[in-house]
Amino acid sequence: MALTYTLFQVAIALLAIFTYYLHRKLTFFKRRGIPFEKPHPMRGNMEEFQKTKNFHQILQDHYNKFRESKAPFVGFFLFHNPAAFVIDLDLAKNVLIKDFSNFSDKGFYYNEKKDPISAHLFNLDGPQWRLLRNKLSSTFTSGKMKFMYPTVVSVADEFMAVMHEKVAQNSVLEVRDLVARFTVDVIGTCAFGIKCNSLRDEKAEFLHFGRRSLVDKRHGTLLNGFMRSYPNLARKLGLVRNAQHIQDFYRRIVTDTVAVREKENIKRNDFMDMLIEMKNQKEIKLDNGEVVKGLTIEEVIAQAFVFFIAGFETSSSTMGFALYELARNPHIQDKVRTEVEEVLEKHNQKFTYECTRDFKYLNQVINETSRLYTIVPNLDRKAHKRYVVPGHPEFVIEAGQSVIVPSSAIHLDPSIYPEPFEFRPERFSPEESANRPSVAWLPFGDGPRNCIGMRFGMMQARIGLALLIKNFRFSTCSKTPDPLVYDPNSFVLGIKDGIYLKLEVV
Template structure:
């Protein structure tokens, strides 16, 4: 009996040795991918490849690929390779190559790298994740909903939400409390997007524990589990497809699907017309042709095209509009106010422009007034340069691609990660990159800089469709805040500012805390 047990143990040990050896050999074979193509890659290690700091949450994804960009750039390379576990990623460094991938050679890189499955993950079928002809068709259908005419239609909704912003700020000023500015502007943008995307009064400014606010925050949870899931949707999306897994939490999916279903049913039954994004989506669902200046109802002016949106697709568009709209805009506003609180002279320059422009418009915040605020545009653009909310753009090679001026061939299915944060902190394009300098975005400076040096919204056909709306709500929020309050840094704000490693969207790990003084 003892002999049998010892024999079994020896056999088991031998099997484990064989498995371990096979595992290591397979890993090393995978790690030969870039070398076989003559592409430089930092030395990978088992099991994480080059992604140890990223997976273990020691470094945010933006800083991880900035590090990779810097390493390639100092070697004079135009591109390089990277391994996420065994997955090879192509990382372009040269700006002409970046431009080719995102715009000029778009036919080879039509898709984002992200998981999508309508059955197991209904909220995943939004414009950002859709691929091929499905993306192309929906993009064409949605483009009319983001014209300047439609922005004007929704503008008053943004202004209406700003009343609650002033009320909340006044309370903090009166009580002389430190302000977690990301939380305040997050509640403001939640109210805006909730109103424009769902036609619902979220009341997040009045009630920070409102359902919309809570479920929005749940989506961006930075727990280890949620952070890993988000990483895998970008680097191993086939796992979710093959195993029919959802990349979204079940409670988040149920909440948004139910809200959309109830809103759609109510509006269609009562033929409700409202100046918001939901109304435009309902027109697409019901085959109603969208025109530039006429809002229209839900029944007349039928289009010849087939219905553009199913209920699931409609819900997914509302969801991504909500998630992308409230988080990226609040992130941009937060970092902009942080920099302006450090640089009070720049803050006053922007306040002077706000007062000057509003005086021309009888003190009213109007769409035309927002368009005239040139210095504000510079401040927002510089914030997006220094703190790009989405610090890495991804593309999937959809057709075999010969990298220009090289022998490197990217096969269909290859993943490309564009290091936005690295490029936008490169002193070659932005001297003294850690300095906050809005004048980098003067017309003269922009004209002298490569167009691919600043791409916070992406570039080419897959550039962010909602960028106008995002900038518009950021401008309204900053206008209201800087017109009414002077800001300085509170000691609770860490110096230097550190970034939350578990967050894909850039975020300060300990928050941005400000003091505010009411302007009489």
């Protein structure tokens, strides 16, 4: 009886401590006089996430509510995590660029021991991130892109052959799926040196696991929220984010690829070659003169994984949304087609690396698509030290506090982009771009933690779209969704029912 009473007292005490701790968390902004929206006790300001809204819509609603507040940032509860939600572009620039040394970390959860593929460049912080970023930066130079270019074009040629076959059978196609197959084959070839064949095989492994990697998680929303709110505790508890079958697939693919290439001395001048080279170097001398150790096999696996996922999803989604807008705006499509024909004529009908640099208007189309359909909705940072916002002494970002830059919401701000839901590539002419702050366009981030694979992603999108517009005319049909319906379960900008368009051979 005494033991039961003691355990009851302990339980009450623990509950009281937890309640007090939760109260302190959820009154974080109230005590500091910072505007915020009352949070749900468990989900914070994420109550509608994966119910009725995707993350883009949640961020958009929060941004719109406080956009006129004149506060440089407002409060946002990412589950239990009180984050500084940036409203002011000057503060965004400080966080991402000017004061980057104080905001170099993201504060994401990763577990290199239990979940090795989570310890990749996108998630890592501190010295691990800096060393890996320095090691990998040389793999995405213009010179390396030029090496990979013929490989991407060869996949694009196969893509065109498949598209012609499909259009001959049915003029109405689901283009979002088809461009995803193209990017899977590009990434599979460039990152792994493997002919994925997903363009012709609907059950191809790479296509299947590429799709599942963004959907299948080890745990549900609340436990994932716990890992996001308490990453250090979650790491100590040995929690794992990625599903086991996802881990097993990428470990098998990478280790087998590395073993075969090393045994047979295969060189392909692709991303995997670069990773293997860094793995086999005992020491790597960086551009700043620093000497670091080569990559471990676990680091190789993690980087190959994130290169595949990031390159596959972002590029294919952007291409799909671009085709949707070009079908809805035939005058823009015609202008792109004219440019493609003129560029190819200039280069003797050869699709060379130099062609992609000449696609000026196509590039504006891609930029405008990335603005209107921002695939990843926000940029995350974490403050190392207490930070007083310049010009706003009453607004302080505390040491260890998360910072959210809501890029997708910024991209739809009418004070920055008038009539933001109108598709207008001219927004990204040199003249109009010069009149906006650089941080007004953030699909690839900005500053030292911008997307390291931006050049590659843009290259494959330009190649794919240029050849599609050269070969086919896209138009809407009765199956074309209007408006698009977004998937609330997807963190990236996913749609529910695909994008059906009518295609005619030019």
